Every structure is written in C-alpha cells, then in structure tokens.
Amino acid sequence: MEISWDQAALTASGDIGAPDESGSRRHIIDTLIEARDLVRLYPGVRAVDGISFRVERGQCYGLLGPNGAGKTTTLEMLEGIQTPTSGVVLYRGQPLGRNYRESIGIQFQATALQDFQTVGESLAMFASLYRRTADRDELIRLCNLSDILDRDTRKLSGGQRQRLLLAIALVNDPDLVFLDEPTTGLDPQARRNFWSLIEQVRRRGTSILLTTHYMEEAERLCDRVAIIDRGRMIVEGSPAALVRQHFPARLIHLPDTAWPATLPLPPEALVRHGEIEIQAEDVPLTLAELERLGVDLSALRVATPNLEDLFLKLTGHALRA
Numbered sequence: 001m002e003i004s005w006d007q008a009a010l011t012a013s014g015d016i017g018a019p020d021e022s023g024s025r026r027h028i029i030d031t032l033i034e035a036r037d038l039v040r041l042y043p044g045v046r047a048v049d050g051i052s053f054r055v056e057r058g059q060c061y062g063l064l065g066p067n068g069a070g071k072t073t074t075l076e077m078l079e080g081i082q083t084p085t086s087g088v089v090l091y092r093g094q095p096l097g098r099n100y101r102e103s104i105g106i107q108f109q110a111t112a113l114q115d116f117q118t119v120g121e122s123l124a125m126f127a128s129l130y131r132r133t134a135d136r137d138e139l140i141r142l143c144n145l146s147d148i149l150d151r152d153t154r155k156l157s158g159g160q161r162q163r164l165l166l167a168i169a170l171v172n173d174p175d176l177v178f179l180d181e182p183t184t185g186l187d188p189q190a191r192r193n194f195w196s197l198i199e200q201v202r203r204r205g206t207s208i209l210l211t212t213h214y215m216e217e218a219e220r221l222c223d224r225v226a227i228i229d230r231g232r233m234i235v236e237g238s239p240a241a242l243v244r245q246h247f248p249a250r251l252i253h254l255p256d257t258a259w260p261a262t263l264p265l266p267p268e269a270l271v272r273h274g275e276i277e278i279q280a281e282d283v284p285l286t287l288a289e290l291e292r293l294g295v296d297l298s299a300l301r302v303a304t305p306n307l308e309d310l311f312l313k314l315t316g317h318a319l320r321a
Ligand SMILES: Nc1ncnc2c1ncn2[C@@H]1O[C@H](COP(=O)(O)OP(=O)(O)OP(=O)(O)O)[C@@H](O)[C@H]1O
Pocket: 042, 043, 045, 046, 047, 048, 065, 066, 067, 068, 069, 070, 071, 072, 073, 074, 213
C-alpha cells in the first residue's frame, strides 16, 4: 500500500493508525481541527511563532493572552483566512479544502453587517450564501432575536449585535464556530448573558474555538485553554488542571490578631499588611490543625489562584495591560 508523506508523519506521531490505551482509534474520530507548528511572520514581527494544538469534537477551546499576543492571527490561520508562513492546519485530519467554509462558522466584527437591513433580513442574506442552513426559527429562539427581528441593525445594543453576529456564524449549522473576543466591549450583564448563550451552543454539540483576554470567560466556558504570549504557547490544558499544577497550594489569610501570642508562627507563614498568609495543600486538614492550636478562624479567607495569577507567574507580566 502506498502511503503519503503526510500520512506517514501522522502515523509516526501516533495520530492515526496507532490505537490509544483503550485500543480505540480515538484521535482519528475526535480531533476536529489541529494546528501544527504554525508560524506567521509580518515584516519585523513574528506574530505567531510555532503554535500547535488540537480541538476535539464538542470542545470549547480558548486562546488566551494579552493584546498583541498573536491570538487573532492564529485564529485567522485556522479559519483559512490567512495563510501560515509555515506549518499546517488540519480539519478532520486533512489540509483545509474547498468545502471547509461550509463546515465552519465565523463570528465577524459588527462591520460585516450591511446598512439599511433589519436583523431578519441580515439573517436571510447570510443564510442564502450556504447550501446547508440551520433551522431559522430555532436559531432565532437560541440567540434570543425574536423581539428584534424587524429592527435596523444600526439600532442594536452591544449585546443584541453580538447575538445577531453569533446567529450569523451559526446560520450554516457549522460543526465548528470561531469567536474572536466575543464579549469585548459588552457590559458585565450582557457578557454573562452571552456566556449562557455560548454554553447552549456548545451543549447542542457545536465545537467552539474562541480568543479572549478575560480569564473569567476562559475559566467559565473553556474545556481547554492555550495561554499565548508573544506568538508562543506557554502552557495548554484545562483551566482547573493548569492552576492546580502550577499552584498546588491554596493561601489561607488570617488577621495577625487571630494568632495566639504564645504560639510560634510556622516557618513558611508570611506576615504582611497585618495579615498572616499560610500555604496549604490540604485546606481542611490545615484548618483543623490551626483550630486545634487555638487559632481564631472566624475571619479567615482562602484565596484560590486563577488563570490570571498563572499568567503572571509564567510570564512575569499581567494578562491585561
Ligand atoms: N497585518 C499585519 N501586519 C503587521 N503586523 C501585524 C498584522 N497583524 C497583526 N500584526 C502584529 O502581529 C502581532 C499579533 O497580533 P494579533 O492581532 O494576532 O494579536 P492578538 O493577540 O489577537 O491581539 P489583540 O487582543 O490586540 O487583538 C502584533 O504584534 C500585531 O501588531
């Protein structure tokens, strides 16, 4: 049997042909899209500098990073809008082909909306561009557009506009939808509403690849995240696992008055700004021990590190400038 170079490379890397521990060929079935060693150069800038990751079917995958990290450029290479300087994007194990556009949905910026069109007309226009389309009534219900179908698209609030743009991205009933900073500029309430909507989209089985610089958004929505900085991927994994891996201990904070005067402080405890900070890998156990020693726990606070803390730890700078 003849085998192409690409197939040979895939087989060698264990992606196809090689059964996993359970004996199944999971990777072939489950990996929807894969970025392999993507590089994108602009004059004087390595916007993307060797990024690889996979999005499994049904997953919400997030590219997280500060402004200028290379998230949009990466996303656009996966969308097929930009050509990588080197590296490859595989969809269902194949390089992007002519039918790729039919399988994906892209949430465009508001500038994609035509003037003098209503919400309903806009949806119909985008639907006419595809062979396969989603059920219109269901889409309107899902994106909560029924009350604004006759409204001019220029008169929409930020949240309404984002819901319409998401509906347009879903108009061809795609298997994979791309969302580039979908909630930037929305007020906190509209942002939360949009998160619930994205969760519903995911529950229907659509895979999602999104970029964000809101760590709360990534923590709430994403099964996996890649943290990107200066065109490179720093870490990748589930938000909770990444935080656990890099911060095995929680921090217990107590007012310094809570500590009995006669009791020596443990050597790892820090005292600052009138507070005692104790690292604890097992919080319940540590609290039980402190109580036994007579420490007053009535004003205790347990801090759980998050993705923002992780980013700071790994890069030395904050996620949002
Ligand atoms: N067309 C272009 N020509 C030259 N440089 C570009 C171009 N597009 C992006 N860049 C540069 O590439 C780098 C990555 O940009 P990119 O837009 O991908 O980052 P990002 O993480 O999406 O940032 P943001 O959150 O601000 O959108 C930046 O330094 C940016 O200035």
